[in-house]
Amino acid sequence: MIRTIAIAALIISARGFAQSPDPDSFEVATIKPVAPDAKAGRFITMQGTHRFVGQQYTLKLLIAAAWNLNVKTISGGPGWMESDTWDIQAVTPGEARPTRDRQMAMLRNLLTDRFKLTFHRERREFSIYELQIAKGGPKLKASASPPDDPAALISTVYPQRMQLPARNATMSDLASLMQRAMLDRPVVDKTGLTGKYDFDLTWAPDETQFGGDVPVASVDAPDPPLFLALQQQLGLKLEPARGPVEALIVDRVERPSAN
Numbered sequence: 001m002i003r004t005i006a007i008a009a010l011i012i013s014a015r016g017f018a019q020s021p022d023p024d025s026f027e028v029a030t031i032k033p034v035a036p037d038a039k040a041g042r043f044i045t046m047q048g049t050h051r052f053v054g055q056q057y058t059l060k061l062l063i064a065a066a067w068n069l070n071v072k073t074i075s076g077g078p079g080w081m082e083s084d085t086w087d088i089q090a091v092t093p094g095e096a097r098p099t100r101d102r103q104m105a106m107l108r109n110l111l112t113d114r115f116k117l118t119f120h121r122e123r124r125e126f127s128i129y130e131l132q133i134a135k136g137g138p139k140l141k142a143s144a145s146p147p148d149d150p151a152a153l154i155s156t157v158y159p160q161r162m163q164l165p166a167r168n169a170t171m172s173d174l175a176s177l178m179q180r181a182m183l184d185r186p187v188v189d190k191t192g193l194t195g196k197y198d199f200d201l202t203w204a205p206d207e208t209q210f211g212g213d214v215p216v217a218s219v220d221a222p223d224p225p226l227f228l229a230l231q232q233q234l235g236l237k238l239e240p241a242r243g244p245v246e247a248l249i250v251d252r253v254e255r256p257s258a259n
Helices: 059-066 100-114 171-182 226-234
Strands: 003-005 028-033 043-047 051-058 074-076 085-091 118-133 155-158 161-169 187-189 197-203 236-252
Touching: 028 100, 051 059, 059 074, 059 100, 059 171, 085 100, 118 171, 155 171, 161 171, 171 187, 187 236, 197 226, 226 236
Parallel strands: 074 236, 118 187
Antiparallel strands: 003 155, 028 085, 043 051, 051 085, 118 236, 155 161, 161 197
């Protein structure tokens, strides 16, 4: 069965069930704890113009999504931030589907309002990946989309393979996606490329990707592993390094009250 991970779409915020004039708050939001033995898959997506659904997410993973961070750069807070999981449903305001940036703002409002989240930021040194141009140069096509169109990067899981079609995406968009959802360490864009591109990336996933939620491909999978696929298909590479990255340290957080 094909399973889609809608990574580009993100989350919600609202003050209980009250209507809010704030364009960066959701009109309605519910947050419900998930039973520890629940077997449903984890995903975040917009369903249609106004309906947001988030399923099986820990608070730590929600923070990573909201602030565009790799989960390893988040510290502090109680242990339940990594063990308790939550289902979220919300309705967005306005007539149009919100952009990704607005969805991100809504998620940040949700976490600070309903989870009482407070934090501070520090630059700390981490093991990272640097996204660089591979030998031979980039193999990227300039985007055919209008410049003001939002970037679209949505990974789809097939048996034995991952497929990432990207449209109107910058290298910063790609690095952000890889660090917050795909890889096990922060990713820093060092390509120097400033354009917007359309590309398709296909690879065989392994245990280091998507927090272990995606089945690992067999050794005889038809597609190359991610690092090789980046070089062959996009003319890019990921180089291990150490470097300073802005970290988020949780000062206070509470479980949300029942909806």
